[in-house]
Every structure is written in C-alpha cells, then in structure tokens.
Amino acid sequence: MDRETLTTRNRQLAEAFHSPPVRHRLRRTLIQAAAHFPFTPCPTARVRRVLFIRPDHLGDMLLATPAIRAFKAARPFVEVHVLAGAWAAPVLAGYSEIDRVLTIPFPGFNRHETHRSPLAPYTQLVRVSRQLRLIGYAAAVLLRPDHWWGAMLAHAAGIQERIGYDLPDVAPFLTQRVAFRHEHVIRQNLRLVEHWTGKIDDEDVPYSLPVFDDDRDFIRAYLETCGIPARQTVICLHPGSGTWAKQWDGESWAKVADTLIEQAGADIIFTGSDHELPLVTSIMNRMRYRAFTVAGDLNIGQLAALYERAQVVLGPDSGPLHIAAAVGTPTVALYGPADPVEFGTWGSRQQHLILTAPIACRPCRVLDWGDDAPDFHPCVRDISIGQVLEAARRLLAHR
Secondary structure (H helix, E strand, C coil): CCHHHHHHHHHHHHHHHHCCCHHHHHHHHHHHHHHCCCCCCCCCCCCCEEEEECCCCHHHHHHHHHHHHHHHHHCCCCEEEEEECCCCHHHHCCCCCCCEEEECCCCCCCCCCCCCCCCHHHHHHHHHHHHHHHHCCCEEEECCCCCHHHHHHHHHCCCCEEEEECCCCCHHHCCEEECCCCCCHHHHHHHCCHHHHCCCCHHHCCCCCCCCHHHHHHHHHHHHHCCCCCCCCEEEECCCCCCHHHCCCHHHHHHHHHHHHHHHCCEEEECCCHHHHHHHHHHHHCCCCCCEECCCCCCHHHHHHHHHHCCEEEEECCHHHHHHHHCCCCEEEECCCCCHHHHCCCCCCCCEEEECCCCCCCCCCCCCCCCCCHHHCCCCCCCCHHHHHHHHHHHHHHC
C-alpha cells in the first residue's frame, strides 16, 4: 500500500474511531438525566478542602502537578487532595503542596483490568461518592477534559463547586465550565485554576519533580556496582510505552545504543517497568556492546535520580520522558499517534527535542488500534536512526 493510500485509510479509520458509537450516544442521554438528579449538596461553610481528579497514568499525572502546585501557592490555607489511580499515585509522593492522595481503580484506566459488569462503574461511583461525602469538599477540579465519570462522581458526592471543560459529556455536571482549547495539557490544566491563581506565564510554570538525597545515594551506589564512574557520560534509553502504536523498532534502538557507546564513549542504561523487561532484553541481545538495564528494579524516586544523573534520556512518548524533563535532563522524544502540541515534553525546545515522521495521518490521537496490523501505523517507526542520533549528539554537545 503506497503512503497516500495508507494515509487516507488511516484518516478514515481515525475519524470513525473518534465518532461516538451508539452505546456512547445512549450513555450521553443517561448522563443528561443523571445531571439533573438532585443529590444533596455537602455543607461547605467550614470546609476548606479541594479535590483534584485525574484518572490517567504517570505522565499525565505529572503534567497535572503544575496546576495543583499553583493552586496551593495561591490558596496556601486550603487543603489539597488528589484522587488518582494507584498506577499514578507514586509520582505525587514528593510534593509538599499535596496534603492527601486518595486512590481508586478508575473504570477504563486499569491497563490490566479483566472484564467487568457494565454496571460496575456505576456501583463503584455510588460507593466512592459516599466516601468523598464523609471527607467533604468545597470544590472539585476535573483535570482530564473528557472524564465524565469523574464529573458525575463529584456531582454525586454533593461537591457544590465543580470545575472542568465545556465538553458534551462533562459539562452537564459542572458548575463552572471552561472552554476547551487545543494547547499543551499543562496549559489546559492551569486554565482550570486561573480564577484562583491568575494567568501564569510559561517561564513561571512550576514544573519539576522533587529528587531526594537517599534516592541519589541509591543510584550512586548502583552505578558504582556497575563499574560506572562518577564523571562517566550516562545516556538512558526508555524504549517502552503504554501501547505498541507509540513504540519504535527494537533493532533501531540497538543500533542507536551501539553508536552512542562507540562515538560518545557513553554508558547506556535501559529503563522500564517489569512488564517492559522482555522488550529491553530483546534490544540488549541485539547489541554489539555492553549495556545496563534497571528495568523493573527502580521506584519512581530512584528513576528520577537516575535521570537527573544522566546527560540525555531518549525514548518514545511516555511518562518516564516527562520525568526526565521534570528533573531538568535533556530529552529526545519520538512522537507518533499522540499530538506533541498537547503532550510534548515541557520545556525549552533546545533542551527537549521532539521527533516526528512526515506522514500525513499523524497525529491521529488513536493510541489503541487493537488487532489492526502495526505495519499500517508506521508513524513512529518512520523516524530514522539518523534523526535520533543527530538529536542525541546535539544535546550531548550542548551539555
């Protein structure tokens, strides 16, 4: 299939994917009805507590922290709680601005979720809303633009002020609707709290991840055990991502790693979760030179300390690349189906290089193509080895 035909095919499929199916249109009708149900509001006269709701995974949660921190700076005497999935909660542990993190298994966001009853999300909503009522909140901020379940939860919990984006399935539950704009997700999140914080310029956005000395000490000892001296150039490669549609070819990663060892004299350390260890192992088995792996061995704090120690971090669009940017380490990020305008690594474009392929159906914003053949979705794999190496060399020279 030639590229023009492939592009047309993928655009048509993406348009169909983004069109709401019949069951979603039925759900919208039910949402409209639920929004008019007269849940008893919680008394707020003495409540100085705000709930931020974000169901997503690690990277999206990290990109939500500037809005949460900006709110706390503007309202230091208001208690800040965050409702998150257990999969993302560890990234919040180091922020003093967050008073409490509550975790629930958000419906539709557990990547290892087994089949559940169609009624399960609603019975869970009733149960969680009762728990939130016991705590009591003056306001809720819906940080994911399309998260109707979270908006319905805030409504059912009787939270009187509910702020989110003016999108069809979310807006019926809101008391304050913010117009949605196609912009970076950090900027999107900040606009939800602007009536408390005022406008914040990009250079003043509080985007960072705290790194603690005990994690730095752990990484220092870990590298010494590997025989990597303190002044040695270290490059981290994180080849995994949440979906195959965002991943680069393993053989290409092996060639990049070998070339950087050969030309830059660097030590290469592969990072990843325990689920990504087979991917990392397969890449390392293709290499000519020795590399190291910490896949499955580090917690979030230790990973942040390792990235802080590295000169450059390379990988596809994923949460760990956002961690690297948050600790101030230059990154080379490969983007395919996701839109870097919204989800690109935050920071100077001289420090955080974003690579894309010139295929016209990108970005389709479809992250799960199911059983469709990967060969039909080459947007990440079309990024060349030369592009990645050139970007890494630029950042190394700058450092």
